[in-house]
Amino acid sequence: MSRQPVVIIGSGLAGYTVAREFRKLDAETSIQIISADHGGFYSKPMLSNALATGKTPLSILNANAEKMAEQLKMTIRSHSRVTAIDPSGKSVTLRDGEKLPYSQLILALGADPVRLPLEGDGVDAILSVNDLDDYHQLCTALQGKKDVTILGAGLIGCEFANDLAVAGYRVRVIDISARPLGRLLPQAGGAFLQHRLEAIGIVFHMGAATQRVERIHESLRLTLDNGEIIQTDVLLSAIGLRPRTALAEAAGIKVNRGVAVSRSLQTRYSDIYALGDCAEVEGRVLPFVMPIMHAARGLAATLARTPTLVRYPAMPVVVKTPACATVVSPPDPNAQGEWLIEESESGVKALFQSAEGKLLGYALLGTVTKEKNLLATQLPAVME
Ligand code: FAD
Incomplete structure (x- = not known):
């Protein structure tokens, strides 16, 4: 029996990664991405170190919407903004009033600059x-x-x-x-x-x-x-980002700092999910690439009828400042412990440890960043 499409709102890393992961598991179900922007795929992290290497917006774009649609065998509605979600009627409304039905809806809406x-x-x-x-x-x-x-x-x-x-x-x-x-x-x-x-x-x-x-x-x-x-x-x-929550909130979906979802990335409606910069997964807003990759894999499995909880390992973030190599894995905000710091002319090694000496987070700068992978193996998972 053919079902209504899986509809994804947003063509950023979150939207495209979940589409790609779902396609690996299900070649048949139709997928539709609706995006307020051009709908092309590009690496957003590249934007903050593109000027020095002379990258133009065009050279950063990996594939336009048409190419992505072909690659993933899906439909992409670019320059189309969703203005409302009807959870009971299982449809979304576009700016021009058109209604599109969904079987499952994924909110991958991103965040707005503060x-x-x-x-x-x-x-x-x-x-x-x-x-x-x-x-x-x-x-x-x-x-x-x-x-x-x-x-x-x-x-x-x-x-x-x-x-x-x-x-x-x-x-x-x-x-x-x-x-x-x-x-x-x-x-x-x-x-x-x-x-x-x-x-x-x-x-x-x-x-x-x-x-x-x-x-x-x-x-x-x-x-x-x-x-x-x-x-x-x-x-x-560049003072920060605020998850885009208005669309979800207007549809009666619970919103805290981000769109509130469980570890299966589900909102209070069983067929509406959220991930990426717009989402708050069990109290955590993690606006980075690695959490999106883990979340997208888990969600794709859930959509393909294998309910899966998202698991986040330790996910250190590389700060792209070539003048000063920097890698951070901040401790959980509620973690008890203290920073132990070794400084030298060539770097700073800061380890956040519990009273029992367990490594809970780190900040590595300069030459000591070469220890990042070894130390990462000692870090606790962000979400087991
Ligand atoms: P977005 O990419 O923002 O996508 C949101 C999508 O939703 C867009 O397509 C938008 O048009 C669409 N949309 C929103 N509302 C609607 C609507 N109502 N109707 C239809 N479509 C809608 N992370 C790292 O881990 N490492 C890094 O080095 C790093 N560097 C970064 C550098 C910069 C300059 C920035 C800005 C971020 C960086 N990040 C980095 C963060 C990372 O890029 C983001 O976490 C990630 O790209 C977010 O993807 P997303 O799909 O959740 O959101």
């Missing part, structure tokens, strides 16, 4: 890069420009700073924290990273908050809360 509530007439010139179209916009904005200021010294902010500096731009980074990657690294690690990034010309304004952004002819003028004034050509915001 915007700071800033004052001034330059606020709408602030860019953020969370997809290929944004990267295109950044490349256009950079044409003929020299100075770039980045709001946020987190993972993505530091990666863009390194990339832009190597590409020849004068780069400043502003953050309210005392050190870059403040949420992921202990103080010594942040200081080491900052030092290495400063060595390639990046200027940090740490412990400072941006208050106003004004347009002054072709450039932007920032006023910080410490009274500092910064003039810049291009302003890039």
